[in-house]
Each structure stands twice: as structure tokens, then as C-alpha cells.
Amino acid sequence: MMTKQSSNLADGSSSESWLDDACILDIDFFVKTLSGIKSKGVCADLIGSVITHYASKWLPEISSVDVAERSLTQLQEAPERVAVSWMKKRFFVEALIGVLPPEKTSIPCNFLLQLLRTANMFGVEAAFRSELEKRISRQLDEASLKELMIPSFNHTCGTLLDVDLVIRLVNGLMSLDREVVKSGAALVKVAKLVDSYLAEAAIDANLSLSEFVALAGALPSHARATNDGLYRAIDTYLKVHAGVSKQERKGLCRLIDSSKLTAEASLHAAQNERLPVRAVLEVLLSEQAKRSHRRHHPLESSEQAARCGLRREVMEIKKLKEEVVRLQSQCNAMQAQMERMTEKRKLGFFRWKKPAIIPTFAAGGGLSRSVEMNDNEDDKDEVDGLVGFRRQTPMHVRTRLLKPKTHHPKWRRSMS
Template identity: 30%
Template sequence: MEICCVLEVDVNGLETFLVDKKIMASFSSRLNRLFGQKSGAANGKSKVIFHDFPGGSEGFELMSRFCYNNGKVEISPQNIVLLNCVAHFMEMYCDEAPSNQSLEEQTENSLGGISYWSWSELLASLKQCQDLLPAEESSFLVQKIVDCVTEMLSLPTVASSCTSLSDSSCYPRSSMESVKSNCSHMAWWYEDLMFLEIDWLDKIVRAMISKEHDHFAITRFLLYYQKSKSIGATVIEKRRILEGAIRLLSLVDRDLSNISCKCLFELLCLGLRWNISIGHKELLESFIGSQFGQATVDHLLIQSPRGEKYAYDVYLIFRIVKAFLHKGDQLPTGQLKKVGHLIDSYIGEVAADLHVQPVTFEELVSILPEAARDSHDSLYRAIGIYVEVHQQLSSQERLRICDVLDHDKLSAGALGDLAYNKDFPPKITVKALLILQHKIKRLVPSTRENVSVKVKGKRKSHSSRRKRSLQVDMIGYSNLAKSIVHS
């Protein structure tokens, strides 16, 4: 080789190659622009330094073989992505190339046989995509590989459902072998895709969803992936993995995913611990809101943010309830009543917290629509705890909170207790007394009707005694009402 044709190539600072620059430039537009015309360095040895050559020395060797072999190289599933990246990097689509096809064309044409690749070959090419390209890459080659991987996952061995992964647990069991043995038709590919980083996983899962894959299988895989990839990861990595999983979980059909409320709250607690973004919190809160009828009060008892004095994160529950109520009139009555019972239990837990402000508690007891409760007994007990503990309440604050009660939805026992409750404003207690008095009046004729006509004497006198007793009680309640009003 004459000295004037020698090109020294430094590849990523790791290895140096000596090649014929005329041969190389005949296949590469990038080199041709550098050496196609005579320059001061044309009569001596030239040097080129590449800092980000795809695949490093391996990639440059493949390129050199292609050029020295007159535009021919063996293309396989193991190197097709690397060769395609090299072709783009070196602009190997020169019209003056001595071969019939450029390297870029040859790699793309080789994809014609991709349907015959084995699963391991597809994974090898997918891994090269991840190693060499950004996840945002949407070239013909990348899209073809992603499509073939997702098509392989849609085979009947993947599509069958599995009920052995119980919805009562957030994650599949820690051992992947246990998962596979219990659900081999659905989970055989879980471990095979664990090499993917979250951005590339996003690309695969979105393709699976677009092809209408089993949403239950996708959901279980995302939960398994999030748990497994977080082991040993830094907090920053854990946050990225969890945010990616939440982003993808928000795309699955919530009715088909069969993910439990318990699991969603566990993810939310992790998100709060790892400080995920507000947008991802909102996605998760929306998901929880759609499943809120399945929650228990224990799920709701999430500690308040660091630095806050109140015990539980009431504002988080506000947001979840609002997400639940988003459907408005489309909400099934049964779900609405379940949530009503749930929130009343939660209010009872937070009522004794001295640091819950009156305006916060007032919003909490008022957040549900009227149809959510058939009875206000539980709500009365919770409000009773709050006004008893928070003796510093002003009369206006106390009245606004207590005025939420619907006296018509209180039982006789609750009304009787409320009528004597000194922690409630007089307006509220007098109303309770009058409604209770009305109920007792209605009870008198019903008592008379229940008297047996078959037995005379004792039976009749017993009815008369009961009637007189009720009349005495009504007189007592009336006198109590008058005393409260005058006070």
C-alpha cells in the first residue's frame, strides 16, 4: 500500500486502524467529502478520529470488511443492527459505490427474512437496538424488529389467561420459576424481556397494547418488572422505573388489567417515598380513583408528607375521591355507597387528630354527594369526636361542620344522643329533638295497631300503659327543647 493511500483511523480512542482511504471513501459519503478532492494532506498519511463510532472497533471492522470485499458482507440477526448503524453514521449510501446496493440498503433488504428468525435472534437484535440507538429511534429497521418481537409474544402460548396469579397480591412471587410453573402460558417471556431499560420497554409495551395483547399479562409483567429492576438500583433509577411503569399502566384497560386497589396504593406509597413527578402521581391517583370501591380504610391511612404535623395525608384522599367522582352521574349507586361507608370510616380515623384544621375537616365531611349515604350515623359519630377534641372551634366553624348532618338520615338512637350532646350547637340539637319527637308520635298509632284483639284484659291494659309511657317521654322531650331554646 502506497503511503499516499494510507488512512489512520482512531476509533473512540480505544483502537487505531490503518486502511486504504480510497477504498473506504468509495463506499462512504462521509469520508468521500473529506478525501474526494485533493488537499494539502493528500500526499501524506491522513488521520481521522471518531469519538462515537457505533459499536467501536467491532463496528469499524465490519465496515472495513464490507469495503475491502467490494460491498459484500455476511449479514445476520446478530450484526444487522450494528451494520445499519454504521451505514448511517458513515453515510454509506454513496451513488458511486462499486456494488449494486449500499450497506444501508442491504441491511434493510435482509429484514425480508425476519419472520424466520428465532426468538433468541430477535432478542439479540433488540438488545443491539437498545445498546446502539436512542429509544426515540423509529427507523424502518427498529420498527420491524419491534413489530416482530410483539408478534412473537402474541402467539397462542402467550395469549391464554391465567388466574393463579392472585389479584390479592401486588406482585408475582419473587422466584420467576414459581411464576412460570403457575402460569407458563402467559409468563414465559417475562424474564426474557428483563434486559430492557424502561425507555425501550415503553416502546415494546406500547406496541403490544396497539396490537391488543392480553392486558392482564401486560399488567402483571409491568408489576414484576418494576419490582425486579428496582432491586439494587439507586433512588433515581427506582424513580425512573416506577414512573415508566405507571405511565404504561395508565394505558391498559382498567377493566381488563384486574389490578387490585391494594397494589395501586403500594405503588403510590413507593412513589411518595421516591418523590415521583406530580404528573405520574396524578396518573396513579386517577387509576386508584377508578378502583376506589375496592379499597379498605387501611389503604387510606397514608402518612402525611414529611414536615407536616397532621398524621394522615388527607389532601391525597381528597384528590383520589375527586378522581373517583369524575364520572359523575355514570357512577353505579352500589360503588358510590361503598365509598360513602369507606370515607365515613376514614373520617372517624382522622377526627381525633388535633392538627386537622376545621376548613380541612369541613371539606372532608362534605366531599361526597348526598346519594353516597343512606345513614348519617357513622358521620355523626365522627363529627362528634372532632368537635369534642377541638374545643377551640369558633361557633361559626362548629356550626358549619355540624350542619353537614342530615337529621332525616339519623337513626332514633343517634337522634336521641345528638339531642343531649353539648358539643353540638343548639340549632342542631333542637332540630334533632324535634325530629325525634315526631318519630315518637308516629310510633304511637303503630303501637296501638299491634295490640292483639284476641286477648282482652291484660293485653289491653299493657297497650294503655305503653301509650301513657310514650306520652310522658314526649312531654319530657318538649320540656328539654324549651329549656335549650331559652338558654
């Protein structure tokens, strides 16, 4: 039967078909079957998928279901039965750790963290747990915050989370050879993961200052591209632990590199009353130095300046589009008005209207004749001038000015 299953896996068949067999419940038989698969030259990734599927099926504690609910259900059973079940699961976890392929990419890091949490829960031997921690340290940059938050199953530990475990994982990563420890994106991911973990662990009032400093200082300074996450974790710790002395606050704030704080974090730190005065002054001086550097080197831009500039350009482009639409609307309205005016002018040369009769006044104030007017504006202005002249000029002046001239003969008549 083992040979048949091994050949199926060697041919690339699904691992789930034969793992559902009842005989695989025996962990010894599973280990023998897996050894036979390895001897066939099956790739490590396939062996890793077999192990993860087998563990998630026959070890419920390793799945994503709430562990607290399962533990409460087990405690309600008989004590003898609970003890036997825990011993079986402890042996099960130790056997799984023993058959893990040595290749780094064969098993996901989150599954290894789940296996480590289960190993700590059932009290697996220290040698197996140490081996598992070494594997996790090698691929810690692939871990998620949710799986890294392993609770503390040691009754002597006062914290809810196993902070010492995370310290050992980070120290194990930094103790590896320089070829293994990546100084680029992988180390930056680990720094972000550690800062997020510190922010969550800082809520625990039982977290000591030495544990916080040990985990925050386990990474080199170049691992953090920005110190915003570290500053947030320190601010949370100071908010929860109000009894921290002034000297301890100073030592804690020395972990922050003020030159790596963004403008938002610097503004918050400058107004933070929980920080020592010296730390606030360092933040202000660092921000002033960055502004002076930007003035003297306008061509140089940081990542934050690039993001802010891109956001500003998007807003300006949006405003320009709105302005173009508004100007286009005004241009269309003006063009329509010009077309209407042009059409009226064309019709004015050939259209005749009924003349308006405007009375004029002769000398002495009487009506003498009428003036015919068209719609010409010049004629209207002339009539308005005559009416104004009529109203504003005295009677005797009007009479003299409007009196018709008498045509005298060329030769005066003789008196004789």
C-alpha cells in the same frame, strides 16, 4: 428473546416464569417487552397482572412490608448511594405509570394506591401523579381504607395523612361524567370509605377544620344511606379539638342530617355535651318525627326497623320453643299419672284386702260388736263419724240414743 416471551404470554402462559430473568431488571427492556406483548393482542387483564407482579418483585416499597423500616435502612447507607437508588426508583415508577393499560378493570385500585404512595415517596413528576390520581378516582369504590391512608411526604404539610390527596380523589370522582359516577351502591361505598377515613384523620390534632369540612362535604347528601359514620367522625374531631369555637361547632354539625341517624346514634347525640344545643334539639325533634311517622304508618318499615324486628322475632321463636318443651314435659308427666290412676282403678275391682276391725259402743259406753271395713272411703268416713259422735255427744244423750228399742206386744197385758 422478546418474541419468545411475547408468544408465551399470548398463549396464556404464566407471567412469573419470565419475569424472574435477570435481564428484566432493565426497565427499558421491560417496557419494550410489554409493548411487544400489547401488539400481539393480549388482553388487558393479563398485562395488568404482569405489571403488578413485576412491580411487587423489583420495587419492594410497593409491597405490604412496612415502608418506614425500609426508609430507615436506606438512610443508614451512604448519601450518594441513597440518592442514586432514589433516582432509579423514581424513573422506575414513572415508567410503570406510562405503560398502564387504559382499561378500568385491568389494574386493581389498591395496587394503584400503593403505586401512588410510592410515587409521592420518591417525588415523581406531577404529570404522572395526576394521571394516576385520575385512574384511582374512576374506581375509588374498590379501594380499601388501609391503602387509602397514604402518609404525607410533604414537609410543609402538618398532618400525618395526606388529606388533600383524598380530597382530590373524591372531587375527581364527582367531576366525572354522569355515566361514570354511579349513584347507587358504588357511591354508597365511597361515602362509607370517606367517613371511615375522616374518623381516622380526625385523631390528628393538626387537621384543620377547613380540611375536615371540605372532605366531608365533597359527597352529595344522597350518597350516605345513614349519617352514623359522619356523626362518629365529627364527634371524634370535637373530642380531639377541644378549642373549636361555638360557631365552628354549629357549622360542623350542619353537615349531619338528623333524619338519617339511627336510634343508637340519636340517643348518643342527645346526650352528647360536645354538640351545640341547637344540634341536640334537631336530633330530638327528628327522632320524635320518626316515631310519629311509625305510629301513623305502621306498615312502612325502614332498614333498621326490619333488623330490629328480625332480631325480636328470633328471640320470640326461641322463647316459644322453650315453652313448647316445658309444656310437652308437663303433658308427658300428666299422661303418665293418668295411666297410673287408670291401672289402680282396674285392680281395685278384683283385689280384696284384710278387713279392719272397728269397735263400736253399745248403750252405756260398752263394747257391743265390731264393724268390718274394707278400703272403701265411704266406710272410713262412716266410722270416723261414729267416733266423732262418741266423743262429742254427752253420756245421757248417748245412752238414750243408742239404747235398743223394746218391742212391746201388740196388746198391753191386763192388770188383772
